[in-house]
Amino acid sequence: MALWTLYRYETRLAMTSGGGMLTGVIFFLSLVTMIPFAIGPDLPLLAKIGPAILWIGALLSTLLGLDRLFKMDQEDGTLDVLRVSHQPLELIVFVKCAAHWTVSVLPLVIAAPLFGLLLNMEGAGMLSIAGTLLIGTPALTFLGAIGAGLTVGLRRGGLLLPILILPLTIPVVIFGVAASVAGSQIGLETAVNFKTPFLFLCAMTLFSAVLAPIASAWAIRLNDN
């Protein structure tokens, strides 16, 4: 109950404080729009690399708001008060990640299939990109929470966070792109090609949902030593 209260409070805060919701989507749109200009009007090529571009775009947009995950709470003292509460910090981190994902990342997942239009993608491809992002992006947020926890005490940790976190996200990108590429092709072997990376993606999200809040909470406590 208390954690549900925290979830609603966090989503409300994220939505009221300075449009963090839209910046991610607009940044994502700008990235995706840039690609056809850079590559040129080669439609088959665009369709081929479309899933990869959308995944990279979503990854970078996810990182955009992550430094604010604990920073604002740390600056106004809320983080200290949350730590002196009856809820374990690990669960608080989990709830904050869930709220952050709902407000800042879910819009990216919803927008991604539409942006697929700019990359000459087919219906099946758009469907599979939305599906893989939906399953895979929580892992990015949870991993990002580790970086956010580590950099919470730094005054200008904004750019350090992506540098710390990007290497950790490589497996998620590999399996995410593999699954969405396989899902966009129709055929008998597609089912197998899709299922394997997709299940790996599910596993990564589940693993990070459990392990990353523990690591992140540990990192936050470390700031006080």
Place this chain on the structure above:
Amino acid sequence: MSNNHYPSLTLTLKNLACVRGDKLLFQELNLEAASGEVLEVKGPNGVGKSSLLRIIAGLAPAYDGAMMLASDEDTDLAIEEHAHFLSHQNALKDGLSVTENLTFWHHFSREQGLSPSQALEQVALPHLAELPVGVLSAGQKRRVAFARLLVERRAVWLLDEPTAALDARADALVGGLISNHAKLGGIVLAATHLPLQIDTAQVTVKTLQLDVLQGEQS
């Protein structure tokens, strides 16, 4: 209204030592505070008053020593589950209204205290309930931060400079809140330079003086 008493509690610190960076701030600090007592922690800047409160709240590790919170039934209570921590930061969100801030802490709490509107009456700010915290003055924010302590019932109050930024009237008001909390059987530890306006006729006030350690390095 939660005018009922807290269970009888004792907070004990034994041989507590604190190191910040490479500097030993204090060592062999012993302290016992019982229900109904207000303890003023005094000392010059940088002597470790805030660090002491953070250690008791469980926010920072102690270099050495032990801390215990005991009641009649349970001799090993988790301090962080029974303590309110008010640092120099108010833990309020500027973008949300006063009521929204207090309502969150009221619902997030383990044991609910006063309702947000009752708490605001206690700090004499009921007329500001619907304003966003961002437009309040520093002193008003501080009083709302005190209202947060009232919406969740916790026996131990750890206050860091509670009366900074307050005018004389608010000072007396906060002193009244602290006295009242002690009368209900709470324990208050306050790091402060200014004497608190506490009703000494009914509340025991103790002082803990921290002094700078001369030339000691760990």
